[in-house]
């Protein structure tokens with residue numbers, strides 16, 4: 001799960017380019033480009049054109065005009081991700097790689113170059129590697145993580161709450177997931193601005209990407225060496241002691257994978273949820289009515305602005321058919337997450353509320369479906385909730401139309417989200433140990449019950465915002481439909497939610 005980001009910022013098409021330039025959406029052969037300014041500035045428009053021209057599976061061109069299939073249909077994406085015998089995750093099957101038409105230094109190499117990690121594995125090897133990841137993640141103390149998220153969020157808010165303005169992408173969304181992941185991994189002391197900057201940079205194809213990658217891998221190597229001799233209750237130690245007997249290199253590579261997969265996606269999700277909460281009239285109206293919860297905003301965002309818009313990819317094992325298209329052995333396919341989430345067959349009305357419906361493909365599907373989705377949701381739920389609690393009058397300080405996006409073939413995210421609010425006092429934050437993350441007993445409480453946000457006060461009043469620990473949470477919908485192979489039993493009962501809310505400190 002890495003992203004190349006070769007076209008930053010590249011969101012707004014400039015002067016009209018010559019026809020053969022990638023800035024044109026259509027290549028000379030009549031195929032549309034899935035890269036370049038046109039694809040990045042209006043992906044939804046591109047999906048519409050591709051659907052009209054080709055149906056649910058469309059031929060597209062990747063960087064260098066290399067052909068691939070973009071799967072647009074919801075059911076076609078589900079079929080592809082759930083049928084690894086036909087659609088492998090092993091990029092070494094790519095015919096274009098084998099015949100040399102894609103060079104190893106292709107701009108997308110960081111995302112397609114095969115590595116010995118679970119992302120590129122199929123079958124028994126995938127089960128072994130992914131089993132180590134999911135078993136280790138199952139040992140994480142869910143309530144402990146949520147308490148940490150709440151505390152980290154308040155620490156971040158403390159850094160700007162006196163100022164009355166902030167860019168909550170740079171000051172909040174891009175930091176919170178890294179703080180949480182460092183604590184989960186067992187290296188809270190490694191969290192700093194440099195690590196955040198390195199994690200952002202290492203997958204963006206910049207001149208400094210190699211040095212940034214070395215910085216991240218250096219921190220992970222130090223952690224793995226420490227934990228090999230001195231285990232602690234943290235993810236690194238659990239991966240090392242897992243019966244799958246991963247080597248130190250495998251553990252480091254999987255920690256790197258988890259960090260990349262978790263950081264970028266969760267930072268995008270937080271930023272997207274904040275934008276929706278601040279700008280979408282549906283949320284504004286419902287928030288003032290007292291029914292809207294942050295988890296519902298998160299779920300709607302996962303439909304409308306999925307943090308990963310597409311995943312590259314799958315590679316056809318043999319000749320086959322998908323969505324009426326003849327796929328040849330070795331062809332490359334992209335899981336079209338954002339396209340599937342707006343497939344007219346599942347969402348004929350895009351403005352309709354998706355409340356309670358988790359059938360979106362934001363976490364993909366099949367054996368590679370994101371194993372960290374509950375953690376990602378919890379970071380976004382608790383983090384956004386804590387921010388709104390501290391700054392309840394927060395509003396955009398620019399016109400919505402001024403917001404800028406960065407896009408690439410795998411994701412699209414906000415450049416910044418400037419907000420203003422009444423300056424408020426810093427809050428004292430209790431200092432529990434940061435590394436104790438192991439689950440003390442069987443739990444099933446990833447679901448977050450967030451209080452409804454009250455209507456923002458008109459103008460900037462002088463009233464002190466309610467403290468983070470204030471009661472007043474309103475009930476939240478109980479549970480959600482199960483996701484096969486991912487979700488456990490039903491959500492906890494209301495009483496348990498109340499107890500757990502108290503336990504979490506909010």
Ligand code: HEM
Pocket residue numbers: 001081118119120130133257258261262263265266269306307308311335362363364365367368369370371372373375376377
């Ligand atoms: C809201 C945030 C997140 C989103 C939207 C997201 C989405 C995804 C997607 C789309 C995939 C690709 C599945 C495929 O290849 O078909 C994936 C894989 C993965 N994600 Fe996440 N993810 C998120 C957060 C996390 C977190 C917090 C973790 C870890 C703590 C995580 C760990 C992983 C891992 C290890 C994989 C590879 C799984 C495999 O190949 O078997 N993700 N994620």
